[in-house]
Amino acid sequence: MQLSRHNAEIIVKELNTIINDKINMMNEKGVIIASTDQERIGQEHEGAKRIINDRLEELIIHSHDRYEGSLEGVNYPIIISNEIIGVVGITGPYNKVAKYGQITKKMTEILIQEISIKEQKSMDENLRSRFVGEWLQNENVIINTNFVERGRRMGLEITNPRRVIIISVFDNGTGSDSLDEMRKVERVEERVKNVIRRLDPDSIYMKSSSNLVFAITNRKDSEIGKISEMLRSTVEEQPDMKVVIGIDDKCRPYTMMHISYSKAYKALQSCLRTKGEGIRFYSDINMEIFTDEISDMSKKEYVQKLFSGYEREELAETVGLLETLYDLEGSITAAAEKLHMHKNTLQYKLRRIYERTGYDPRSIRWSSLFYIAIDFYREIRNLIGEE
Incomplete structure (x- = not known):
């Protein structure tokens, strides 16, 4: 030494x-x-x-x-x-x-x-994480007897039936990236890991970027939902802390767990994009299934083409207005109340969108165009205004 x-x-x-x-x-x-x-x-x-x-x-x-x-x-x-x-x-x-x-x-x-x-524990955890990453994230890795035995030598039994859940913990307060905030998130993540270990001692864990990934023993959706709610309570009892959770759709053979990971990740991304539910199964998502396949540049081009001539701040306000309208099932009265404006003012703004884009956001026929634009805008808003 x-x-x-x-x-x-x-x-x-x-x-x-x-x-x-x-x-x-x-x-x-x-x-x-x-x-x-x-x-x-x-x-x-x-x-x-x-x-x-x-x-x-x-x-x-x-x-x-x-x-x-x-x-x-x-x-x-x-x-x-x-x-x-x-x-x-x-x-x-x-x-x-x-x-x-x-x-x-x-x-x-x-x-x-x-x-x-x-240090030895950290090295062991890094080796385990690399192995789990190969298993869950690399569709080209060969899952054979040697691979299975390699996992067993590290105490990981990958052949048991499992489901994948991915968890992202973040501070919803100041939005600061200070060391104190990072430590706060790490402490809460440790609580999440302890809850999972207590409920499922045979779970397999890895840290991927800012996400916690768990391959838990096979359970019904209802059971995983209860575990997820427990995790949310554990996180959100801490001031300003929030959590989003993505869950796969079913148990798969251990040789195909990269598919389960991919689906849980898409469910997680769907949670992160929206202001809605913080827990989502892959079976609950719709257009998010394919939006990850579309490049940011294509999404930006789509948004700018639909809202041609809009300035950056004007676009942000318009997307927020439409998002509220669609969240409230198109109710002018409810949307106006939530936006703190008279319903006549809201109707005037919607007419202006129709006049400027050529598409009526209140029409069932054209609402899908705006719904897609809203979804894209959430991901590429920081790119708007860049050339």
């Missing part, structure tokens, strides 16, 4: 919250790689070299000029699995710092072991 500079810095910072004296961490070559005294980083510490070469249990330095690059203080080997991987030192008069020596050594060794366990 090697003591990395990154981990040494973490440990020195942690130790410094308990011990106010200057602390140094040297690697297996006796070079200072972390210190509360930044100017000493990178210097060779002859005292540390002697501890490593002679396997000393302790080295007390009483004079600054006794060992090159070393100051008065106490130094101890960091021993992991009977191997010296570095040295930890405390700078100061012996009668002041000696009382912290053995405690500092033990704390350092414990912290290193904890970090090592976390």
Whole structure:
């Protein structure tokens, strides 16, 4: 095992919250790689070299000029699995710092072991995630006996009948991408994972981009719906936190789970595009089935062609008006009330849309054109105005 500079810095910072004296961490070559005294980083510490070469249990330095690059203080080997991987030192008069020596050594060794366990766990999780990603997201991967056995060696049994659900947790408050907001989302995601693990210990999990993907043991839609509602309650009991969930349509053979993933992802995207239900099965979506196959440029061209001559802000207002109208089943009275305008004003605006586009948004015949434009606009609104 090697003591990395990154981990040494973490440990020195942690130790410094308990011990106010200057602390140094040297690697297996006796070079200072972390210190509360930044100017000493990178210097060779002859005292540390002697501890490593002679396997000393302790080295007390009483004079600054006794060992090159070393100051008065106490130094101890960091021993992991009977191997010296570095040295930890405390700078100061012996009668002041000696009382912290053995405690500092033990704390350092414990912290290193904890970090090592976390790193190994992270590596294992990354390997598992890559495997699950191949299984669920890559339609070209060959799912044979070797692939199945590879999963089993990681504790993943992919041959059991499963369904796929994809979950996206986000902060609906400030919209900030600050570190605090990211940590808040991560904490809520951990709660979601714990709920799934409790309800389905045999579930298979991976993180894909900002989504949580679960291949859960086979269940009826009604049962998955209850689990999803429980997850939503878990998330939304936290201030400003929201969740959307996409669910596949049925259980498939383990060799075809990429289809289940694709359908759950389309259901999730449908949730993200709309202001409606935060939980959606693939069987509930309609035109979203094929809209992912259409390029953003084509969607932009369609919207701009239908609403030719509209400025960016004007287009946003018009799409919002039509979206409200269609959400309320075309009721002028209900839409006007929700939009906080007189119904005559709303009717005038709808006539203007007819005059400018050549299509009447109140007509059943032409409403589908506007409905498609609304759906496209949700995805490419940021591209409007760009050339």
